[in-house]
Amino acid sequence: MGPVACLTTVPAEAQAHQSFHANDAASAVVVIPGAINTDKGVNDEYEPLKNLLELSKQILTENDRGGYTIPAKGLYPYQWNWDSALVALGWATLDEGRAWQELEMLFSAQWEDGLVPHIVFHKPSPTYFPGPEIWGTVEQPMGTTGITQPPVAAITVRKLYEEGVNKELAMQKAKELFPKLLAWHRWFQTARDPHGTGLVATLHPWESGMDNSPAWDEPLHNVPVDPIPPYVRKDLGHVDSAMRPKQEEYDRFLTLVYRFRAVNYDCTKLYFLSPFRVTDLCTNAVLYRANLDLRWLATELGENEIAEEIDGWVEKAHKAFDTLYDAEAGMYKSKDQLTGKLLAAKTSAGFLPLFARVASAEQAAALAATLERWLDCVKSGIPSYDPEAANFEPLRYWRGPVWAIINWMITDGLRAYGYEDLACRVEADTYELLVSHGISEYYNPVTGAAAGGKLFSWTAAMCLAWLSKAVTPAC
């Protein structure tokens, strides 16, 4: 949608009356303050939104595997880490108990050293590669991978705790989850920042969540391909290869897995032996924000010493973030820890310091200007990679397509820094994509077409938890 798109956001006073249950589990009537006459039900003009919300609810219900939600049938048949933390926000609008359960299931697979794995293989499935037999994390209580993902969970716990209607349940669940979250965040400080730089390392592109980001081209190219056992990719049986990572990337993804497996995923060794080690903006921005939210929870729960411990992490990270800022480009960039160089690629992760609240006012202004330029280049934003770059690929996964979850994070950040119009513009684009093209894994920013997996859980969750509350159709 172009720059003239205008969305009505929920007025603050209406927000105060807004129930966390935007959608009653028993009916499809949606409460959208400022958008809906609640006496008369949903206005006709909001029919598309009503339909989207009904579809979103169906998607979560159909992807529910009994306490955890798979991202999409066939393509991703297990529980993914940051998917689940985001999907819980969607569940919270339907059933708060189910939202908490999503997180409990994820943390039931936490390792003794604190790691929360990137995939939990609760039940066998023949439709995904690499599955538990390749990862071979045998000594764990259940099958999991041996790497992690951006730690969204503490952000979700704070939201469920603060906005949940069932306060007793929220207090009980937050208390139970708090030590587990803390153990994971401590694991990041030790296992992934042993030299105490303030920023944590990401050792596999799968850990970043943005698997084939152009930011990883250089560091991944430096990973030598080992003589690994032959394998058959299953993703290409579900999705067109033009939308997926390339074979040379998969060979390196697998090489890293086999190298990590050879030392039994011992986190004290992995940091030093991995031939891929980057300071990923997405992981560090999400961790920074998650630490702010964990600190908030610590205070709520009377854990003052822990709050001080977290203050120490945040203070150090705050200073270190400046080393990732490229003033000339008006962007943050990830860094290759093995060469010490900032990675040239400008990706949507570069805007996430806004979500973290770690950018200064001046840096935020530069990011907003960069984002505006990007949005002017495409039909629908936010592209995951600089649309002016020569190797921008609007269809290929994290090398161009729009992702609703990233739009949510960046919008949240824009609003916190006072860029309301830009936040509305991103919301309008996201809403338009979902209404016109359905609930998919990602979208082509040039044409708007849906791409990747269909009926996708985290996109449905964003619809329920974010778009339903924030926007009405373009005016």
Ligand SMILES: O=C(O)[C@@H](CO)O[C@H]1O[C@H](CO)[C@@H](O)[C@H](O)[C@@H]1O
């Ligand atoms: O392509 C894959 O096989 C998986 C590996 O983890 O990653 C994608 O899919 C996962 C499930 O939606 C996401 O968590 C990742 O961020 C990424 O988009």
